Amino acid sequence: RKEVEQDPGPFNVPEGATVAFNCTYSNSASQSFFWYRQDCRKEPKLLMSVYSSGNEDGRFTAQLNRASQYISLLIRDSKLSDSATYLCVVNMGYGLTGGGNKLTFGTGTQLKVEL
Protein backbone atom coordinates (compact mmCIF):
# COMPACT_ATOMS: atom_id res chain seq x y z
CA ARG A 1 0.00 0.00 0.00
CA LYS A 2 1.29 3.45 -0.89
CA GLU A 3 2.01 5.77 2.01
CA VAL A 4 -0.16 8.49 0.50
CA GLU A 5 -2.73 7.64 -2.14
CA GLN A 6 -4.78 9.85 -4.41
CA ASP A 7 -7.06 9.30 -7.37
CA PRO A 8 -5.03 10.71 -10.31
CA GLY A 9 -8.16 11.91 -12.15
CA PRO A 10 -8.55 13.92 -14.25
CA PHE A 11 -11.66 15.46 -12.78
CA ASN A 12 -13.35 17.44 -15.55
CA VAL A 13 -15.92 19.82 -14.10
CA PRO A 14 -17.87 22.81 -15.44
CA GLU A 15 -17.14 26.27 -14.13
CA GLY A 16 -19.15 26.92 -10.96
CA ALA A 17 -19.29 23.29 -9.91
CA THR A 18 -18.29 21.89 -6.54
CA VAL A 19 -15.61 19.22 -6.59
CA ALA A 20 -14.06 17.11 -3.84
CA PHE A 21 -10.83 15.16 -3.67
CA ASN A 22 -9.90 12.53 -1.14
CA CYS A 23 -6.53 11.27 -0.07
CA THR A 24 -5.69 8.30 2.17
CA TYR A 25 -2.55 7.79 4.22
CA SER A 26 -1.14 4.62 5.73
CA ASN A 27 0.58 5.76 8.91
CA SER A 28 -1.85 6.34 11.75
CA ALA A 29 0.83 8.29 13.62
CA SER A 30 0.96 10.98 10.92
CA GLN A 31 1.07 14.39 12.48
CA SER A 32 0.36 17.08 9.95
CA PHE A 33 -1.33 17.34 6.61
CA PHE A 34 -1.33 19.74 3.69
CA TRP A 35 -2.75 20.38 0.27
CA TYR A 36 -0.42 21.76 -2.37
CA ARG A 37 -1.34 23.00 -5.82
CA GLN A 38 0.92 22.38 -8.80
CA ASP A 39 0.39 24.06 -12.15
CA CYS A 40 1.74 22.43 -15.28
CA ARG A 41 5.55 22.54 -15.35
CA LYS A 42 5.68 24.66 -12.21
CA GLU A 43 6.69 24.07 -8.61
CA PRO A 44 4.15 22.93 -5.99
CA LYS A 45 2.71 25.75 -3.91
CA LEU A 46 1.15 25.41 -0.49
CA LEU A 47 -2.62 25.75 -0.76
CA MET A 48 -3.57 25.08 2.83
CA SER A 49 -2.71 23.13 5.93
CA VAL A 50 -5.33 20.70 7.20
CA TYR A 51 -6.33 20.96 10.84
CA SER A 52 -8.08 18.35 12.94
CA SER A 53 -11.20 20.46 13.26
CA GLY A 54 -11.32 21.18 9.55
CA ASN A 55 -10.59 24.56 8.05
CA GLU A 56 -11.81 26.83 5.33
CA ASP A 57 -10.10 29.39 3.15
CA GLY A 58 -12.51 31.14 0.85
CA ARG A 59 -13.87 28.59 -1.62
CA PHE A 60 -11.60 25.84 -0.28
CA THR A 61 -12.43 23.56 2.64
CA ALA A 62 -10.12 20.89 4.04
CA GLN A 63 -11.17 18.09 6.34
CA LEU A 64 -9.24 15.45 8.27
CA ASN A 65 -10.65 12.10 9.35
CA ARG A 66 -8.07 10.42 11.57
CA ALA A 67 -10.19 7.36 12.26
CA SER A 68 -10.41 6.51 8.57
CA GLN A 69 -7.02 8.02 7.75
CA TYR A 70 -8.07 10.32 4.98
CA ILE A 71 -8.09 13.99 4.21
CA SER A 72 -10.29 15.81 1.76
CA LEU A 73 -10.33 19.03 -0.20
CA LEU A 74 -13.58 20.64 -1.32
CA ILE A 75 -13.58 23.39 -3.91
CA ARG A 76 -16.80 25.36 -4.31
CA ASP A 77 -17.74 27.54 -7.27
CA SER A 78 -14.86 26.23 -9.40
CA LYS A 79 -13.01 28.74 -11.54
CA LEU A 80 -11.07 28.12 -14.73
CA SER A 81 -7.99 29.21 -12.78
CA ASP A 82 -8.46 26.31 -10.36
CA SER A 83 -7.31 23.92 -13.08
CA ALA A 84 -4.16 22.31 -11.72
CA THR A 85 -2.89 19.19 -9.98
CA TYR A 86 -3.63 19.00 -6.27
CA LEU A 87 -1.08 17.19 -4.13
CA CYS A 88 -1.90 15.61 -0.81
CA VAL A 89 1.05 15.84 1.57
CA VAL A 90 1.55 14.10 4.90
CA ASN A 91 4.11 14.45 7.66
CA MET A 92 4.32 10.76 8.46
CA GLY A 93 5.13 11.34 12.10
CA TYR A 94 8.84 10.74 12.05
CA GLY A 95 11.66 13.07 11.35
CA LEU A 96 14.76 12.75 9.28
CA THR A 97 18.01 11.62 10.81
CA GLY A 98 19.76 14.69 12.18
CA GLY A 99 16.61 16.82 12.16
CA GLY A 100 14.03 18.14 9.76
CA ASN A 101 10.65 16.83 8.77
CA LYS A 102 10.01 14.29 6.07
CA LEU A 103 6.93 15.06 4.04
CA THR A 104 5.45 12.37 1.84
CA PHE A 105 3.71 13.54 -1.31
CA GLY A 106 0.89 11.89 -3.15
CA THR A 107 1.14 11.74 -6.92
CA GLY A 108 -1.64 14.30 -7.25
CA THR A 109 -5.19 14.65 -8.56
CA GLN A 110 -5.63 16.57 -11.78
CA LEU A 111 -8.51 19.03 -11.99
CA LYS A 112 -9.72 20.56 -15.24
CA VAL A 113 -12.38 23.24 -14.98
CA GLU A 114 -14.18 23.87 -18.26
CA LEU A 115 -16.49 26.57 -19.60
Add this chain to the structure above:
Amino acid sequence: SQTIHQWPATLVQPVGSPLSLECTVEGTSNPNLYWYRQAAGRGLQLLFYSVGIGQISSEVPQNLSASRPQDRQFILSSKKLLLSDSGFYLCAWTTSFEQFFGPGTRLTVL
Protein backbone atom coordinates in the same frame (compact mmCIF):
# COMPACT_ATOMS: atom_id res chain seq x y z
CA SER B 1 9.98 37.59 3.24
CA GLN B 2 11.77 34.45 2.23
CA THR B 3 12.52 33.63 -1.38
CA ILE B 4 14.20 30.65 -2.96
CA HIS B 5 16.06 30.67 -6.26
CA GLN B 6 17.16 27.87 -8.54
CA TRP B 7 19.21 27.85 -11.68
CA PRO B 8 19.34 27.03 -14.40
CA ALA B 9 15.63 26.84 -15.18
CA THR B 10 16.11 24.27 -17.93
CA LEU B 11 19.03 22.11 -18.94
CA VAL B 12 19.69 19.59 -21.69
CA GLN B 13 22.74 17.43 -21.11
CA PRO B 14 24.23 14.38 -22.84
CA VAL B 15 24.56 11.07 -21.03
CA GLY B 16 27.84 10.89 -19.15
CA SER B 17 28.24 14.64 -18.71
CA PRO B 18 28.55 16.32 -15.28
CA LEU B 19 25.78 18.25 -13.56
CA SER B 20 25.61 21.12 -11.13
CA LEU B 21 22.32 22.66 -10.00
CA GLU B 22 22.23 25.51 -7.54
CA CYS B 23 19.69 26.61 -4.97
CA THR B 24 19.87 29.70 -2.78
CA VAL B 25 17.51 30.96 -0.12
CA GLU B 26 17.05 34.57 0.99
CA GLY B 27 15.39 36.04 4.04
CA THR B 28 16.04 33.26 6.52
CA SER B 29 18.93 31.84 8.50
CA ASN B 30 19.93 28.23 9.04
CA PRO B 31 17.09 26.77 6.99
CA ASN B 32 16.57 23.06 6.49
CA LEU B 33 17.03 22.49 2.76
CA TYR B 34 15.82 19.68 0.53
CA TRP B 35 16.36 18.40 -3.00
CA TYR B 36 13.48 16.56 -4.68
CA ARG B 37 13.07 15.01 -8.10
CA GLN B 38 9.75 14.70 -9.89
CA ALA B 39 9.80 12.34 -12.85
CA ALA B 40 7.10 12.62 -15.50
CA GLY B 41 3.76 11.44 -14.11
CA ARG B 42 5.23 10.57 -10.73
CA GLY B 43 5.28 12.03 -7.25
CA LEU B 44 8.04 13.98 -5.59
CA GLN B 45 10.97 11.87 -4.46
CA LEU B 46 13.19 13.22 -1.70
CA LEU B 47 16.85 12.96 -2.75
CA PHE B 48 18.86 14.88 -0.13
CA TYR B 49 18.30 17.12 2.83
CA SER B 50 20.54 19.32 4.93
CA VAL B 51 20.11 20.79 8.38
CA GLY B 52 23.27 22.92 8.25
CA ILE B 53 26.50 23.78 6.48
CA GLY B 54 28.36 20.66 5.43
CA GLN B 55 25.59 18.37 6.73
CA ILE B 56 24.04 16.25 3.99
CA SER B 57 21.82 13.22 4.27
CA SER B 58 20.83 11.04 1.36
CA GLU B 59 17.45 9.38 1.12
CA VAL B 60 18.04 7.13 -1.89
CA PRO B 61 21.21 5.64 -3.37
CA GLN B 62 22.02 7.07 -6.77
CA ASN B 63 24.72 8.71 -8.83
CA LEU B 64 23.86 12.17 -7.52
CA SER B 65 25.47 14.05 -4.65
CA ALA B 66 24.71 17.23 -2.75
CA SER B 67 26.71 19.84 -0.92
CA ARG B 68 25.98 22.81 1.30
CA PRO B 69 28.99 25.12 1.20
CA GLN B 70 27.14 28.08 2.75
CA ASP B 71 24.17 28.46 5.07
CA ARG B 72 21.75 29.43 2.31
CA GLN B 73 23.26 27.56 -0.63
CA PHE B 74 22.48 23.99 -1.63
CA ILE B 75 24.04 22.31 -4.65
CA LEU B 76 23.08 19.11 -6.47
CA SER B 77 25.78 17.44 -8.55
CA SER B 78 26.61 14.45 -10.63
CA LYS B 79 29.88 13.33 -12.21
CA LYS B 80 28.18 11.35 -14.99
CA LEU B 81 24.52 11.74 -15.86
CA LEU B 82 22.28 8.80 -16.74
CA LEU B 83 19.16 8.86 -18.91
CA SER B 84 17.16 8.08 -15.77
CA ASP B 85 18.33 11.34 -14.18
CA SER B 86 15.93 13.29 -16.39
CA GLY B 87 13.23 15.05 -14.41
CA PHE B 88 12.12 18.16 -12.63
CA TYR B 89 14.47 19.02 -9.73
CA LEU B 90 13.04 21.06 -6.92
CA CYS B 91 14.80 22.67 -3.98
CA ALA B 92 12.75 23.39 -0.87
CA TRP B 93 13.17 24.98 2.52
CA THR B 94 11.05 24.45 5.54
CA THR B 95 9.43 26.15 8.48
CA SER B 96 8.55 23.83 11.33
CA PHE B 97 6.17 21.79 9.20
CA GLU B 98 5.46 23.38 5.83
CA GLN B 99 7.85 23.28 2.89
CA PHE B 100 8.25 25.95 0.24
CA PHE B 101 9.67 25.19 -3.16
CA GLY B 102 11.90 26.97 -5.59
CA PRO B 103 10.89 27.31 -9.26
CA GLY B 104 12.73 24.12 -10.20
CA THR B 105 15.15 23.00 -12.88
CA ARG B 106 13.87 20.85 -15.73
CA LEU B 107 16.67 18.47 -16.74
CA THR B 108 16.64 16.40 -19.92
CA VAL B 109 19.40 13.86 -20.40
CA LEU B 110 19.81 12.70 -24.00
